[in-house]
Amino acid sequence: MNSEGQKLSVLIITLNEEQHIKSLLEDIDFADEIIVVDSFSTDKTVSIVESFNNVKLIQNAFIxxxxxxxxxxxQARNSWVLFxxxxxxxxxxxxSEIVTKINSQNAASAYFIYRIFMFKNSRLNFSGWQTDKIFRLFDKSKCxxxxxxxxxxxxxxxxSISTLKHKLIHFSYSSYEDYKSKMHNYGILKANEKFVKGIKPYLxxxxxxxxxxxxxxxxxRFGFLDGQKGFTICYLNAYSVYIRYKELxxxxxxxx
Structure with missing residues (x-):
């Protein structure tokens, strides 16, 4: 990145990500600062992160x-952050687009980024994921x-809010059991959120x-066009909703 331009901090939160973290850290070659906040992983995540001299590791209990x-x-030193x-x-x-945007005189305060959902090694085109976008790049002084x-x-x-043209590639689904575990955990967290708000789980x-x-x-959302992959994702997303009410x-x- 241009030393005279805006500095960028890349932030990553992890828990047992030995499958992915090495490839990701090798790929972030444009950041001025990289911080990994780890929730006390029990696999090789920490040792892998520590092998990168340009990465700052902080362990913090997950709430x-x-x-x-x-x-x-x-923890980030810079105003511009990429999660x-x-x-x-x-x-x-x-x-390239990220670097251009944060150095623009007309930069927005935050940017949505669309994501391509990968089912193992192939792209999922529908099933609700065709419009998946999320805030990833923003000025933390305003957000x-x-x-x-x-x-x-x-x-x-x-x-102001804007949207980047290019997309993130999201390798969320590696196996049925792995994704089911994620959906189960999301359901539990959502149940706790609703419990705090006093929401009741009507039958x-x-x-x-x-x-x-x-x-x-x-x-x-045309999940049937994704075939068996779409059926699986739609079922597991519905499973997460079921867990939400069960836990609530x-x-x-x-x-x-």
């Missing part, structure tokens, strides 16, 4: 995704994650919300 991301923000997950990859075109959202984080932006919602999610993504009922019952 929820929002807290961990805001903690990472506080990237261990299972995401940047194309050369996206890297903060909403503390009321503990999963599927919401970025509060004080300023009809518990029965019909997972079914609605499955049918909406499979039919309305447990939380409410334990309080009584």
């Amino acid at each position: 929820d995704y929002t807290s961990q991301r805001n903690f990472a923000l506080d 990237i997950d261990a299972d995401e990859r940047l194309t050369p075109e996206l890297k 903060r994650y909403d503390s009321e959202r503990t999963v599927h984080e919401k970025l509060i932006v004080n300023g 009809l919602m518990q029965l019909f919300h997972p079914l609605y999610t499955f049918l909406y993504q499979l039919i309305i 009922r447990k939380l409410i019952s334990s309080r009584i």
Whole structure:
């Protein structure tokens, strides 16, 4: 990156990411600062990160995704930050666009980036993922994650918002059990979020919300066009909704 231009901090939060982290760190060749905030991984993640002299490792207990991301923000030296997950990859075109945008006189405060969802080694074209976009690049002096959202984080932006042209490649699905575990954990975190807000798990919602999610993504969002891959993703996303209500009922019952 141009030494006279805007500096960029790349932030990564990890937990047991030995499968992905080495390739990602080798690929971030344009950052002025790289920080990995690890939630005390029990695999080889830490040793792999420590093998990179240009990467700063900080271990911090995981409470929820929002807290961990805001903690990472506080560690960054630079105003411009790029959040990237261990299972995401940047194309050369996206890297170039990022550098151009943060050095533009008309830079927005935050940028959405669209993602290409990879099912193992092939692209998923539909199933709700065709419009998947997320805040990844922003000026941290104008942005903060909403503390009321503990999963599927919401970025509060004080300023203008724009969208980058090029996309992230998202290798989220490596195996059925791995993705099911992710969806299970997301469901638990979402249940805790709703419990704190005092939301009750009505029986009809518990029965019909997972079914609605499955049918909406499979039919309305054209998941059937992705074949067996689409059916699997739609089912597992609906499974996460089911876990959300199941865990919420447990939380409410334990309080009584």
